[in-house]
Amino acid sequence: xQLKMLAAAAAAAAALAAAAAPAAAYPQFQLSTGNSRCNxxxxxxAGGGLINGYGRSEAGDTISQLGGDGxxxxxxxxxxxxxxxxVDLRAAALIRDRGExxxxxHHLFPMQGDIYAYLRAKDFSLYATVGxxxxxxxxxxxxxxxIGSREHWVMWRKRxxxxxxxxxxxxxxxxxxxQDHTLYTRRYLGFHTLEETYNLSGGxxxxxxxxxxxxxxxxxxxxDGNGPRHTGxxxxxxxxxxxxxxxxxxxxxxxxxxxxxxxxxxxxxGKLYLDGPRLLLLGELDVGYQDxxxxxxxxxxxxxxxxxxxxxxxxxxxxxxxxxxxxxxxVADTSREAAQLTVQYFPLAHWEIMLIGKVETGSxxxxxxxxxxxxxxxx
Amino acid sequence: MAGHAxxxxxxxxxxxxxxLVLGSACGEDDRPASFEYIHTTIIEPSCTTSSCxxxxxxxAGVRLHSVEAAYSILVGxxxxxxxxxxxxxxxxxxxxxxxxxxxxxxxxxxxxPRAMPPDRPLPEADIALIERWILExxxxx
Numbered sequence: 001x002q003l004k005m006l007a008a009a010a011a012a013a014a015a016l017a018a019a020a021a022p023a024a025a026y027p028q029f030q031l032s033t034g035n036s037r038c039n040x041x042x043x044x045x046a047g048g049g050l051i052n053g054y055g056r057s058e059a060g061d062t063i064s065q066l067g068g069d070g071x072x073x074x075x076x077x078x079x080x081x082x083x084x085x086x087v088d089l090r091a092a093a094l095i096r097d098r099g100e101x102x103x104x105x106h107h108l109f110p111m112q113g114d115i116y117a118y119l120r121a122k123d124f125s126l127y128a129t130v131g132x133x134x135x136x137x138x139x140x141x142x143x144x145x146x147i148g149s150r151e152h153w154v155m156w157r158k159r160x161x162x163x164x165x166x167x168x169x170x171x172x173x174x175x176x177x178x179q180d181h182t183l184y185t186r187r188y189l190g191f192h193t194l195e196e197t198y199n200l201s202g203g204x205x206x207x208x209x210x211x212x213x214x215x216x217x218x219x220x221x222x223x224d225g226n227g228p229r230h231t232g233x234x235x236x237x238x239x240x241x242x243x244x245x246x247x248x249x250x251x252x253x254x255x256x257x258x259x260x261x262x263x264x265x266x267x268x269x270g271k272l273y274l275d276g277p278r279l280l281l282l283g284e285l286d287v288g289y290q291d292x293x294x295x296x297x298x299x300x301x302x303x304x305x306x307x308x309x310x311x312x313x314x315x316x317x318x319x320x321x322x323x324x325x326x327x328x329x330x331v332a333d334t335s336r337e338a339a340q341l342t343v344q345y346f347p348l349a350h351w352e353i354m355l356i357g358k359v360e361t362g363s364x365x366x367x368x369x370x371x372x373x374x375x376x377x378x379x
Numbered sequence: 380m381a382g383h384a385x386x387x388x389x390x391x392x393x394x395x396x397x398x399l400v401l402g403s404a405c406g407e408d409d410r411p412a413s414f415e416y417i418h419t420t421i422i423e424p425s426c427t428t429s430s431c432x433x434x435x436x437x438x439a440g441v442r443l444h445s446v447e448a449a450y451s452i453l454v455g456x457x458x459x460x461x462x463x464x465x466x467x468x469x470x471x472x473x474x475x476x477x478x479x480x481x482x483x484x485x486x487x488x489x490x491x492p493r494a495m496p497p498d499r500p501l502p503e504a505d506i507a508l509i510e511r512w513i514l515e516x517x518x519x520x
Contacts, residue, residue: 098500101488135430192428221434221444260419296416330406333504363502
């Protein structure tokens with residue numbers, strides 16, 4: 001018995017050693033599953049990360065082709081009300097081609113290995129994620145050097161609807177909040193992987209609408225901080241519309257202040273699910289202005305995402321998306337565009353297989369292409 | 380019913396706004412070829428993200444998180460006469476000579492096994508700005 005437990009522990013440690021990088025929300029499921037708000041399935045008030053009991057049942061009943069028991073440990077251990085646990089593992093293989101001057105690049109790498117814990121006592125709760133940081137290219141740091149906590153926060157909330165207050169490390173709610181950290185609206189706007197900030201956040205979530213307001217500051221270098229060296233405020237408001245709440249519009253704004261620069265963003269989000277053809281449209285557009293404290297002229301910026309998702313059958317999700325990021329609208333040849341095709345297959349609860357094809361063009365010389373296969377398992 | 384139609388139009392308008400991403404900039408590049416500007420607008424957003432050349436990770440021993448650290452490691456001499464602790468200066472830039480600067484080959488992907496940044500290339504205008512900074516002496520300004 002002890003040997004079996006040791007073997008299981010060793011297997012879990014090996015799996016984690018092989019893993020790293022963040023999971024966020026799948027906004028495609030918000031309206032298409034008939035659930036109007038993200039926190040119906042996720043513990044976090046704005047979605048993303050650990051899913052709750054209802055989310056786990058949806059993973060089996062609604063999202064996966066062949067169903068299955070989405071519960072933690074497949075229901076072998078039933079968590080008490082005051083605790084929720086989870087594990088996310090992702091492995092990925094990618095091939096990248098940057099044109100004639102470069103040989104294609106191949107990588108097989110651990111992408112994510114996060115353990116989640118959520119503890120609740122009455123209206124207060126504690127949430128933490130621990131896992132190794134992903135590192136695509138060698139030389140790789142040791143496993144222990146890569147261990148960190150992307151998210152850790154405390155929250156006051158009476159119910160999943162109503163007001164809440166949250167403090168700690170997480171992404172400030174803003175825009176679409178896709179799990180794909182390479183989307184330009186994440187990658188270039190301060191929401192790239194491992195760029196979670198320290199925040200003091202509050203808001204209110206209702207079935208028809210929600211708002212979130214956040215004061216944030218960058219995680220210090222000594223604590224594995226990444227991303228723009230900014231401190232500021234961000235806000236997001238979303239309203240669900242239509243008789244079946246199959247559409248939503250949102251608006252967001254952010255002011256981020258640093259010692260070298262200041263960045264201001266305003267934007268909007270649109271979501272529309274067409275039940276007949278099983279099509280979902282998602283769009284985000286952000287307009288920004290960055291100015292500099294050292295005297296250089298500021299620059300207007302723009303980031304956009306437009307995606308369509310189609311479900312030919314339960315468990316299979318086909319996506320196409322177009323993106324653009326213009327880092328300086330006043331200067332030619334500084335923008336980039338990308339087109340992406342995605343196939344996501346959810347055969348059984350706990351499993352996902354994702355295939356991504358992406359082409360990036362714009363002012364980049366030869367188009368850069370990317371193919372990626374991801375295997376995702378959660379416990 | 381009218382409310383429903385209005386709501387649908389609103390949602391479509393929101394999605395359509397994203398579709399109208401025009402972003403086709405057309406101005407002359409009069410950006411300053413100063414290192415502070417290059418660090419803030421190019422190096423920091425493109426190189427010091429994720430698990431790359433941050434202070435915490437320092438992939439390949441290269442940390443570009445601050446103006447001082449980046450200048451020291453790229454040009455091989457300190458900005459202010461003092462090397463940041465723990466950083467060994469490299470020589471990626473030969474001031475005045477972009478054709479002899481390894482940084483240019485890394486950015487263009489010419490004659491190097493792996494171009495930088497490896498995930499996605501820099502826009503040509505950004506590479507041209509860095510080339511201009513090197514041509515003008517690669518000063519820490």
